[in-house]
Amino acid sequence: xxxxxxxxxxxxxxxxxxxxxxxxxxxxxxxxxxxxxxxxxxxxxxxxxxxxxxxxxxxxxxxxxxxxxxxxxxxxxxxxxxxxxxxxxxxxxxxxxxxxxxxxxxxxxxxxxxxxxxxxxxxxxxxxxxxxxxxxxxxxxxxxxxxxxxxxxxxxxxxxxxxxxxxxxxxxxxxxxxxxxxxxxxxxxxxxxxxxxxxxxxxxxxxxxxxxxxxxxxxxxxxxxxxxxxxxxxx
Amino acid sequence: xxxxxxxxxxxxxxxxxxxxxxxxxxxxxxxxxxxxxxxxxxxxxxxxxxxxxxxxxxxxxxxxxxxxxxxxxxxxxxxxxxxxxxxxxxxxxxxxxxxxxxxxxxx
Numbered sequence: 001x002x003x004x005x006x007x008x009x010x011x012x013x014x015x016x017x018x019x020x021x022x023x024x025x026x027x028x029x030x031x032x033x034x035x036x037x038x039x040x041x042x043x044x045x046x047x048x049x050x051x052x053x054x055x056x057x058x059x060x061x062x063x064x065x066x067x068x069x070x071x072x073x074x075x076x077x078x079x080x081x082x083x084x085x086x087x088x089x090x091x092x093x094x095x096x097x098x099x100x101x102x103x104x105x106x107x108x109x110x111x112x113x114x115x116x117x118x119x120x121x122x123x124x125x126x127x128x129x130x131x132x133x134x135x136x137x138x139x140x141x142x143x144x145x146x147x148x149x150x151x152x153x154x155x156x157x158x159x160x161x162x163x164x165x166x167x168x169x170x171x172x173x174x175x176x177x178x179x180x181x182x183x184x185x186x187x188x189x190x191x192x193x194x195x196x197x198x199x200x201x202x203x204x205x206x207x208x209x210x211x212x213x214x215x216x217x218x219x220x221x222x223x224x225x226x227x228x229x230x231x232x233x234x235x
Numbered sequence: 236x237x238x239x240x241x242x243x244x245x246x247x248x249x250x251x252x253x254x255x256x257x258x259x260x261x262x263x264x265x266x267x268x269x270x271x272x273x274x275x276x277x278x279x280x281x282x283x284x285x286x287x288x289x290x291x292x293x294x295x296x297x298x299x300x301x302x303x304x305x306x307x308x309x310x311x312x313x314x315x316x317x318x319x320x321x322x323x324x325x326x327x328x329x330x331x332x333x334x335x336x337x338x339x340x341x342x
Contacts, residue, residue: 001246002316014261023319026286026320026321027323029324030319031246039340045243047245050245050246050249051247053249054249054252054253057249057250057251057252057253058253058256059256060251060256062291063252064252066259067252071240072240073239073240073241074237074238074240075237075238075240075241075244075248076237076308077238077248077259078238079249080248080252081251081252081255082313084255084256085255085258085259086251087251087291088255088256088259088260089259089265089287090259090287090288091259091260092259092262092263092266093263093265093280093284093287094260095260095261095262095263095264095265095282096263096264096266096267096276096280097263097280097284098263098264099267100270102264103268107268111264114258114260114261114264115257117260118244119288125282143313144329147299150325151298159268161282163246168311168335169332169335169336170328170332171302171306171327171328171329171330171331171333171334171335172328173303173326173331174302174303174306174331175296175307175324175328177292177295177296177299177310177326177327178306178307178310178323178324178327179308180288180291180292181288181292181307181310181311181314181323181327182310182314182323182324183288184285184288184289184292184295184321185310185314185315185323186314186318186320187285193285196282196285196286197285197286197289199286200285200286200287200289200290200293201289201290201292201293202287202293203290204290204293204294204326205293205294205297206244206316208293208294208297211311215289216288216290216293216294217290218290220286220287220289220293221283221286221287221290222283222286223286224282224283224286224287224289224290225279225280225282225283225286226279226282227282228279228281228282228283228286229275229278232275232278234276
């Protein structure tokens with residue numbers, strides 16, 4: 001194998017297809033989550049076109065659910081945008097952590113790949129990079145799978161909405177929470193990370209109770225980040 | 236400032252949401268192409284990327300019903316033992332559903 005073939009930033013059609021297939025099992029859950037979103041959005045009185053358009057263009061489940069909370073005949077525009085930004089600010093970190101592997105690509109490809117960056121495919125790509133395997137196929141192919149099934153699930157949610165009267169009674173409101181937790185627990189585990197998570201959780205809860213709504217995500221993240229900065233990892 | 240969601244208002248709001256989200260997807264890469272990634276910055280970002288998820292989850296676990304808490308607990312336990320996300324997520328959802336079906340008074 002040549003050096004170029006072994007490089008982790010390699011990207012070709014076969015790798016993208018492999019990435020697509022690697023994220024397929026998880027995509028089944030994304031469909032369920034999309035159905036839950038489609039249902040919730042119908043209940044929030046969004047039109048069918050708007051709901052599908054939101055999933056297609058925004059493609060960020062947590063922030064879309066948050067938007068529904070603020071939705072009504074009148075929408076508090078700036079509050080909504082700040083909330084969406086706060087929840088999706090983690091994408092900034094994804095882009096930053098991915099940068100070393102995106103750098104060799106042309107800017108067009110770099111930004112095109114980032115269109116479909118989200119939690120699951122980012123986590124799997126980083127895992128691959130961490131063990132020296134190519135990860136951009138997972139990022140792009142996996143992202144296309146997640147995006148496609150997210151839109152499909154949303155659309156299904158609109159159409160089979162009548163079948164599920166109460167998503168919470170079936171545990172469907174926990175899809176996002178359980179998914180995010182699985183990502184956290186599946187990551188690096190040591191005393192340092194445990195302290196970082198504890199501080200993040202504590203700061204998040206304090207902000208949740210005492211600071212303006214939706215600030216807890218950013219506050220907890222920054223608090224945890226500062227602990228990571230203070231307690232540098234010895235490599 | 237509030238916007239009417241009738242007519243094109245809703246589409247406008249969704250488009251704005253999409254642009255903000257796109258800015259977060261591109262922003263990290265964009266900034267990094269100008270500022271070199273130092274060791275300290277990497278430490279901060281790495282700690283922060285896990286913390287975002289924890290910060291999202293903490294209020295969910297504290298304010299959630301019994302079903303929600305047991306679901307998260309189940310996911311954590313299965314993830315620690317089997318180390319596979321799929322069974323962990325499925326187990327969590329199943330426990331939440333069972334809990335809410337069987338213990339409606341408690342949930």
